[in-house]
Amino acid sequence: MARTAPDAPRPTAAAVLDDAVRALAPDSAANPLVAQIEAGAAPRTVFATFALEQHQVIAADRVSFQHLARRADGDPPVADFYDLLAQGETLALKRLAGLADACELTAREIAEYRPRPGCQAYPSYAARLALSGDPADVAIALTANFAAWGGYCTVVGTAMRDHYGFPEAACAFFGFFAEPAPAVEEKARAAVQHGLDTGQARPPTAHRYGRLLQAYELMFWDSVAG
Known part of the structure; x- marks a missing residue:
């Protein structure tokens, strides 16, 4: 009787996410x-500039997440x-x-600000x-990007206190x-x-999404720098 090869073990979500974070991590430089x-x-x-651009990014991303939830x-x-x-x-x-307060931005300046295209490529x-995108695949891509974003926020928040003298309230966004x-x-x-488990998640597709998200993330920071 011919033997059949045992089924390969199915990957766990933890392994898939760890692999995405590792594979899609941006270069340190x-x-x-x-x-x-x-x-x-x-x-x-x-x-x-960062604060002004983030007002636009946050509003757009919140709508995107709400739409993904509905889908x-x-x-x-x-x-x-x-x-x-x-x-x-929202938080x-x-x-x-x-x-925004520490940078002395007025409500009018925020409302009338003309965003930079490179900063808005990500949202x-x-x-x-x-x-x-399949919502499960997007979740993998976003998780990899969040790891990079969180690392940047850690560095920036610390530097704001150590080098720029910003008050704690100004650093709260990065601390979040x-x-x-x-x-x-x-x-x-x-x-x-x-x-x-349902066959909806396709890690190779998620990595393709993630590579672009990481690239647009870097484009955001480059565009903030002007």
Whole structure:
């Protein structure tokens, strides 16, 4: 009787996410603006530009996450992940107010600001993924990007205190993303595991999404630098 090869073990969500974070991590020298901020060498004006651009990014990403949650309505673990991300954007916007105040930005300046195209490429691509990407694959790509983003926020928040003398309220936005987020991590694993169990998640496709997200992330920082 012919022997059949045993089925290969199915990957776990934790393994898939760890692999994405590792494979898609940007080069340590890929973000010169963050390196300049870390050294205290970037002009203080970049923080005002950052705040103005983030008002646009946060508003767009919140809509994208809400749309992904609606698209995943039949897959509760996936929808829960995006619901939590959308809630997080609301909290992030509140914390951004401290930076805007420290940069003496008025409500009118924020409302009338003309965003830089390079800064808005990331949310534009996120909106495209919200429309046509499989939500489970997008969850993998976003998780890899969040790891890079969180690292940048850690560096910037520390430098703002050490080199630029910003008050704590101005650093709160960066601290929000720099802190561990166990609830987000747990829901990301649940969403991806559901995608793997149902055959919806395709890690190679997620990595393609993730590479572009990481590239647009770097484009954001480069464009803030001007």
